[in-house]
Amino acid sequence: MSRAMNVNLAEADVFARCAKAGAAISAIETLPQGGTRVVLVTSDGADTMRNLFVKHLIDGRVKRYAFMHARPASLLMN
Numbered sequence: 001m002s003r004a005m006n007v008n009l010a011e012a013d014v015f016a017r018c019a020k021a022g023a024a025i026s027a028i029e030t031l032p033q034g035g036t037r038v039v040l041v042t043s044d045g046a047d048t049m050r051n052l053f054v055k056h057l058i059d060g061r062v063k064r065y066a067f068m069h070a071r072p073a074s075l076l077m078n
Helices: 011-021 043-052
Strands: 004-007 025-030 036-040
Touching: 004 043, 011 025, 011 036, 011 043, 036 043
Parallel strands: none
Antiparallel strands: 004 036, 025 036
16 A cells, blocks of 8 residues: 555644654645645555545545755756
């Protein structure tokens, strides 16, 4: 099972619920149409949170923001 899930909750709420359950977050992002995508560090953590988020899980595919990574300073100076 995947360690990633999309939920109809604000990012701060997801952080708080994961912290309370002792589930470490690997990555988290706000979704453009509302809700949060969260990836847990372990599959056990993901299983725990999937059970706790059962009423808030988003089914199917969701739109996400395009990834924009920071460029190293050496590339910005050229």
